[in-house]
Amino acid sequence: MAAAYVYMRRRHQNIRRNRLLRDYDNPLDYLDEFDIIRRYRLSRPMIIDLCRRFDNDLHRPTMRSRALPVSLQIMAALRFFATGSFQLVNADVHNISRSSVSRCVRDVTQCLVNVCNQHIIMPTDAASLEIIKRGFYEISDFPNVVGAVDGTHVRIKSPPVDEHIFVNRKNFHSINVQGVCDYNLKFLNIVSQ
Template sequence: MIRRYRFSNEGVNYIVNLLENDIKRSTKRNHAISPRNQVLLALRFFASGSMYEVIGDTCGFSKSTVSRAVDSVTDALVSHIHEFVRWPHNEDKKKISSHFYDIAGFPNVIGCIDGTHVRIQAPKTDEASFVNRKGYHSISVQAVCDNEGKFTSVNASWPGSCHDSHVFRTSGLCQRLEKENKSFSDGVLLGDSGYPCRPFIMTPFLATDSAGKMRYQESHTKTRVTIERAFGQLKRRFHVLHSEIRLAPAKVCRVVTACVILHNIAHFLHESDVEEFEVNDLDVDNERCLNDRRDGAAVREFFVQQYFA
């Protein structure tokens, strides 16, 4: 079960019970596809990334049936996003920051942020905007994870040509942080050099000219790798995110979001972890550099003087 669907039988039952009212077909026909079969078809698609026709031939359903099942289950999962992808508050923030501090001594971290790309087939509309800096068509995905690798925020709605800093700056997450994170005690995110250095998002130094900055850099790198591992687990668990998804961009965005929700459900149910992975397998854009310092540079200097000098 886990190898084919990424969930045990108990996990599949949990998902079926969660989505049953959303995907149950309102028909009196004797051979209407059951909610369980719809969930299994969708999970097989997410887990393998195979074409609908191949999944249908393997499982004994038509291509159109598989397509409808994947659409129904995807939409149903996305409707439950706020139950499983939740931004931490109060005591949750304290627990998360405490566990992050245990990794490498970086204080007040409430999440790690990064972007990744999901390859898609060339769309018929606005094709050029989906070509990313590496030359292939993709959806740009921004996410934040906690210390356990669970996603606390996801934004999978931008074409691949968009820079991570633009995705972040225009996101609801940025607006929330600008409103809620007014002081050091409210917590910070860790991001790579592709993000602006802001009071609520700490990025690496472009050059380290002191021992304190070197210690900051090392602690930042060891802590931020959590998001790279989370993306690795997500893509290992759901191979559809590894291959070229042959769907319209709007549907791909929903498939990515559904996979993130399933990833968090797997954590919640303590489902078996997927195989180990190498960070080098990931689409990590550490080469990018953004010179948008704003007022975060002073906070970063404070971090160095207060905790790493």
Template sequence: MAAFMILFAEQRERHAIRRERVFRNRTQVLDTMQDNELIMRYRFPRHIIFQLIDKVTDEMQPTTYRCHSIPTQIQVLTCLRFLAKGDYLSEIADIHGISKSSSCLVVHRVVNAICNQLKNINFQTGTGEVRKVKSDFHKISGFPNVVGAIDGTHIPIQGMSSDDEHTYVCRKGFHSINVQGVVNSDLRFTNAVCKFPGSTHDSFILQSSCLPDVVSNLQDGGWLLGDSGYPLKEWLMTPIGHPRAGQEERYNLAHCRTRNVVERAFGVLKARFRCLHKTGGSLPYNPQKCAKMIECAIRLHNLAIDNRVPLTEPVEADAGNNHIIAPTVNNIAAAAIRDRLVQRF
């Protein structure tokens, strides 16, 4: 009986019809679309997309010698489309002529390659660079000695079932990653921390980053501007809680106008890459992959700022985390610096 079953299985295997491979039509959008259409759909014009392809090609080369691997161009376009629109992967896969499973692999592969090859998030420490940053910030509202504006924002992610799931639930009641960003007056990110769960306080993220050491050791000094969610430091100026009429009110007004660039930067970032915005749903991956996607989007945002790529989407001002009050810590030296600064207003 056993011999009969083995013989029957061998005969059925010989006569099994192998499923024919399907090669989908992959439309070459870079050959058919104008730059304005590419910016609407992929956030970059043709020449910058080609630059990205050139940067990641070596890292994206397939290890297979089969002739039907997905071209690097299709992989980059698939990733940019997902970041830009936050669409379902099945829809993006159909647009680019690949399967849904392939599109999922492609997005993460390109995200990692861009993060590895596009090194454009750098906090300026050179004397000449710092002076220019201070000058640009001073032009906004007359606030002196500013080297960056800092804030945090929540990026929605999908819920998970791990033991630390509760740490990702932010004060607004959804799962998120709390992203810290420092920007210049031109909305360009010079520092970003994308790894902390949504329940983490802004001040904790700041103290865990490299910023305290970097800013406090600048050769000519300088201040970050933060909201009330951050503690007052010798290198971090915050608004006055209950300002008196006159100089203190004018100080708070100048502080608010100057620091507002970081809220606008987050608003532009989320408008440019809708996968980070609440209207795009939430990032449907584990927190580590979500953090990598956020970092990739910030690097691409800086690339767009450097190349003056226009933004075709409406921008909503990002509220940030500015209604969280930092724990009160009496820093006499920092308070004295702020008191002297108030006298300038």
């Protein structure tokens, strides 16, 4: 009985399966502006600008099946950043595989890291610092604040090399990320290790 089961299982594994070609729908095509901001935390024009900016880096020519469109890659990563939910949930929302979501998050994050120094700048002149201090004071009557700091651990898959470096105090693999924002929630500094 067990031999028959093993034979049938091996035979089933050797059967060639037809490739499934999915129709990747673009959430920008069917969501209204309110839903886009609620789900992805950025407006439609900002997402389109990211797609245009990162098109060369994220476009994948392939001879196999169809590659994920740049807009879907960016939106999958933005959804992950916005919700912090598991990649499997994000994969179900966008009708793609969990490994595709992982690659999207990795690639879009790398694109953002490559351009972040052009947009994220900690002010050093006295006038800019005074504006930020005044903004925080108007919000919460807290004097002499020049930034709000927070950090998080972004869960990652176990890297093949130097795995022990990425294990955090809660015993899972992560990258430590710290951000500093001003009173308008604009990033002034980001450090990820």
